[in-house]
Amino acid sequence: MINPSVTLAHVRANAPLVHNITNYVAMQTMANVLLAIGASPAMAHAREEAAELASLASALTINIGTPSIDWLGAMGEAAHAANRAGTPWVLDPVAVGATAFRRQAARRLANLRPTVIRGNASEIIALNAVIDDQNPTAGGGKGVDATDSIEHAEAAAQQLARSTGAIIAVTGPRDLVCDGEQIAMIDNGHPLMPRVTALGCALTGVIGAFLGAGAEPFEGTVSALAYYGLAxxxxxxxxxxxxxxxxxFLDALAAMDEATVDREARISHRSCKH
Amino acid sequence: MINPSVTLAHVRANAPLVHNITNYVAMQTMANVLLAIGASPAMAHAREEAAELASLASALTINIGTPSIDWLGAMGEAAHAANRAGTPWVLDPVAVGATAFRRQAARRLANLRPTVIRGNASEIIALNAVIDDQNPTAGGGKGVDATDSIEHAEAAAQQLARSTGAIIAVTGPRDLVCDGEQIAMIDNGHPLMPRVTALGCALTGVIGAFLGAGAEPFEGTVSALAYYGLAxxxxxxxxxxxxxxxxxFLDALAAMDEATVDREARISHRSCKH
Amino acid sequence: MINPSVTLAHVRANAPLVHNITNYVAMQTMANVLLAIGASPAMAHAREEAAELASLASALTINIGTPSIDWLGAMGEAAHAANRAGTPWVLDPVAVGATAFRRQAARRLANLRPTVIRGNASEIIALNAVIDDQNPTAGGGKGVDATDSIEHAEAAAQQLARSTGAIIAVTGPRDLVCDGEQIAMIDNGHPLMPRVTALGCALTGVIGAFLGAGAEPFEGTVSALAYYGLAxxxxxxxxxxxxxxxxxFLDALAAMDEATVDREARISHRSCKH
Known part of the structure; x- marks a missing residue:
């Protein structure tokens, strides 16, 4: 039984510093979401400081939504610094299926031992294909929006969890979290969420904050998703x-009552099928 | 008689992918506007992927609001890719009159056969002067804000339409659209619109979405402007x-009733004077 | 006796052009805040145009929130151009205590004679330590958020005012403004302000607009802070x-009655202690 309020209370009490190397579209929303939940966001992408900041932070998130060569270098250094410091980090492979540049970038980052990988169904299917050396143009999604269902992504999520060692979070109308052995489904959320840009990217930050507050990765990820969807x-x-x-939505994140989140979280739990 | 709802319905039904290389200030607003109208936005600016993404998209928009050498290279490649694919693209020459760097950038892009060029009156006057090799410091505007009226921009819009082959959209208290032969004036809109940053830039994205949904360029541009102003x-x-x-405004774009937009669009239409 | 409405009225009447080289997270909010107060914002960071734009503007602001080598070069050139033109400029040393890269960047910029330096208590303490060649890791703050009180920053503000020649504005639950001889304390504001990202950065823009409208620097800074806090x-x-x-907040900035701001501004004033 996962009670999301446990980690939410830790975030609010400790304001973990979350370092985000994220895309230009999402930065402001992500910072506001992290402030609303009680965390302390920092955005920084220069190679001259990315590793230093990552090693100071309680969690790191890396998002390839608006990638460039320079930033990819900083992302790699920050991921290494987080690993050296034992700091959890979350990868968000935005639109990984759209271009060869993103496939290469996401492959390299996914191989740097992220604690969690979060994407929509199309992104997780595409990233799994990339890692598995399947047809690199397989998987899809139209730009940044998902065109596959969560259910179709389950096998890919399981395989990706096993090949990368990461917890895989597939978010959409239903959310799925898989560590390779067990699966949680989260049925909170609302259809207006994908009508606002960057709410998926900002969720990656919330997962970072929950891990940075000390949550066990599977449980912390599930908790973050339930809380976010309920908001x-x-x-x-x-x-x-x-x-x-x-x-x-920002008001709801900040005002969320901790007893309510435990009562209204809709989390189901089972073993992987294979 | 132009009925804006025809194209709006196509956008909502087909969610065209609009690739935008736009300025940092506008990215989030532009993405939210495009989501609100039912389109699918993608922002990407790296040379490594700009052309690939432009060739996948239904429309491309290019905005020089925060220009840099690297991005200008990607903009040129994306424009070429769009032209090769027969994809419509829209140029937004933000503050073209302000610096020599912007004048050079806008000149190069305007010569790459954009389908539509959208700017405020001062920007269209300045861009026409640049293309026409008039005194390159002529035209004005203070920073990004217009200091000229739509009426003053009419001759420049007509000349620019003829020299570039693009539809010219001049937006402000009244909007003017000119293809070199005919002119439409749109009298929707509200004085609060220029008090919110990036609503002009986001409108460039809406024009892109309307063209990407298959509208004929003149009619699609007029439709986008009337719908936007009415919202x-x-x-x-x-x-x-x-x-x-x-x-x-985002709520109004999303909720806009299609019969209402046709009934309340204030579009007038005539031939060019010269 | 400082009446903030005097400068506010000048801003609203003259819409000073404020050129901002600011961080990615803050750009949109800063532009919207400047539009709401009646100023005309421009964001531009390329070395090819930064100095040209700075010399056209009524004020310049420089913010190191998301620093990079390229942008630091443009910041230096813009600051020099502002100085040559006699244009006031404001430095915002975001998270200066967090990394060596920021300490070096802030030191260089603080030595280019900014008219005003605005930061939170932790940033002002850290910047003063950097300028004073104290232990460069002294001062603190967790990421971008302050962990020191205004009262602790008073001595640092005074020393920094004297070493740089700038007016120092320390903002937080109470604001402090110091020119090295006199100190003003401003007791307007609300605890929700630091829960929204970039409101500190945007305040730097408001100070720029007040100086750009012709205010004497100490009085203009105090006026901007009181007006902002009251909103x-x-x-x-x-x-x-x-x-x-x-x-x-944006609505309140735009709607602020000028008589109200003078009546409800809570400004106290005294000489420095040492």
Whole structure:
């Protein structure tokens, strides 16, 4: 039985510093989400400081949404620094299926032992194909949006968990978390969430904050997803569309009652099928 | 008679992928606007992938708001890829009159056969002067804000349409669209729109989405402008200032009734004067 | 007696162009804040145009929140151009205590005669230590968030004002402004302000706009801080959390009544202690 409030309370009490090397579109939203949940965000991407900052932080997140050669270098150094320091880090392989450049970047990063990899169904299917040396153009997604269902991603998530050693979080209408042996499904969330840019990227930061607050990776990831989805459900009750939803969502993250999150989290749990 | 709802319905039904190489200030807003209208935005600027992504997309937009040498290279390659693929693309020459660097960048891009060029009155006057080899410091605008009226930009828009082959969209309190032969004026919009950053840049994305959904360029551009301005009018009814206006605007774009947009679009139409 | 409305009225009447070389996280918020107060923001960072734009602007701001080698070069050139043109400029040494790269960057910029330096207590203490060649790892702050109080920063602010010749603004629950001889304390503001990213960075832009509108630097800085904090207080009355606070804050900046800001500004004033 996973109670998301346990880690949420740790985040709020300790304000873990989360270092994010993320895309330009998501930076502001990610910082605001992390502040709303009680964490302390820092964004920095220069090679001259990325490793130093990663080694100071409680968690690191790396997102390839707007990749460039320079930044990829800093991402690699930051990941190594996190590993050396024993700091958890989360990989977000945005639109990995879209271009050869992203496939190469994501492959290199996925092989640097991320604690968690979070993507939508199309991204996880594409990343698994890349790592597995399947047809590198397999997997899909149209740009950054998913075109595959969570259910279709289950086998890929399981295989990717085993080949990388990471917890795999597949997010969408339902969320799936797999460590290679067990699977949790999370049925919180709301259809307005993908209508606001960067909420997926910002969720990667929330997973980072939960790990940075000391949660065990599988349980911390599941907790982050349930809390996040529930905030989406609460926000939708007040929203008139994607603009007001984004505003209400930050308010809901900050106001979330800890007893409520445990009561309304919809988490199911089972072993992997194979 | 142009009915904007025709293309809006196509956007909503088909979620065209719009690839944007845009400025840092506008990225998040542009992505949220594109999601609100039902399109699928992708931001990517690296030379290693810009052309590949542009050739996958239904439309491309290029915005020089925060230019750099590296990005200008990617912009050129993406424009060429779009042209090769027969993909429509839209140029947004932000603050082209402000510096020599922007004048050179905009000149090069305007000569790569954009489908549409969108700017405020000062930007269109300045870009026309640059293309026409008039005094390159002519035209003006203070930074990114317009200091000229739409009416003053009409002759420049007509000349620029003829010299570049692009549809020219001049946006401001009134909007003007010119293809070199005919002119449409659009009288939707609200004075709060220029009080929110990046709404002009995001409009460039909406034009891209309308073209990417298959609209004929002149009609698609006029449709996008009328719909966008009408959403501004609706948002202003609920807004208390620029902060709440920005929120309501996204909601209005998403909620826009298709019959309403045709009924309340204020489009007039005539031949060019010369 | 400082009446903040005097400069606010100048900003609203003249819409000073403020050129900002700021971090990726803050750009959009900073632009929206500057538009809300009636100024005209421009963001540009390329070496090819930074100096040219800085010399056109009424004020320049430089923020090292997401530093890189390329941008630091442009920052230096822009600062020199501002100095040559007699244009006021404001330095924001974000997270200067966090990495060696930031300490070096901030030291170089602080030695280029900024008109004002604005930071939180931890940043001002760290920057003073850097300039004073104290233990360069002294001072602190966790990432970008302050861990020191305003009162602890007073001696550092005074010393830094004297060594750099700049007005020092230390912002937090209380704000402190020091020119090396006199100190003003400002007791406006609200605890939700640090829960929204980039409001500190955007305040640096507001100080720039107030100086760009012709205010004497000490008085202009104090005025900007009181006005900004008061807008925070007004916004908090309508807010349910950090999301709605950010929206209300922009509305409050735009709607602020000039008589109210003078009446409700809480400014106290005294000589330095040493």
């Amino acid at each position: 989406g459900q609460q926000a939708a009750q007040q929203a008139q569309g994607p603009g007001s939803f984004a505003v209400q | 501004g009018q609706q948002a202003a009814q609920q807004a208390q200032g620029p902060g709440s206006f920005a929120v309501q | 925070g207080q007004q916004a908090a009355q309508q807010a349910q959390g950090p999301g709605s606070f950010a929206v209300q």
